[in-house]
Amino acid sequence: MADSTTPRGNTSQMADPAPAAESESPTVAPSRTGLLTRSRSVMFGDDKAVHLQVVCMAESYYVWAGDSGGRMDNLAAAIQTRFDTMPASRELIDGGGDTSGVGKRMSTRLSKRLKAPVFLSVNFEQLDDELALFVELQLVGLLTEQPSQPTEPTV
Secondary structure (H helix, E strand, O other), X not given: OEEEEOOOOOOOOOOOOOOOOOOOOEEEOOOOOOOEEEEEEEEEOXXXXXEEEEEEOOOOEEEEXXXXXXXXXXXXXXXOOOXXXXXXXXXEEOOOHHHOOHHHHHHHHHHHHHOOOEEEEEEOOOOOHHHXXXXXXXXXXXXXXXXXXXXXXXX
């Protein structure tokens, strides 16, 4: 797993939700813009690379998950309102295919858990239920992990 983390405020800790072939190599990069980013790549099974990136903004999150294609075929947004217990969600960009609707449902659950607006893009050539669950659990882990403290580079 390649892991890049920039600190985010106080978040709750969650245990690693799913086993995956990983190798620890965290890095911390300070941000001048106030945007804090985390990214990770993990293997699903023996042959499927899953890439994740989270941008933590002041009061919301932008989340991208996909395979090696690096594209943005869809975008869903979920925002908690005072009128319902579940966040309102909408697909802003619908690329169709296997990911149609998955981003909307996943962004709703992430927004409820984080108590913040979530903008989510899920981009896979083939996305079955098992992979979607794996991706969501990995995102929850990435979004809720405690921030790393910057360390001095070793020579």
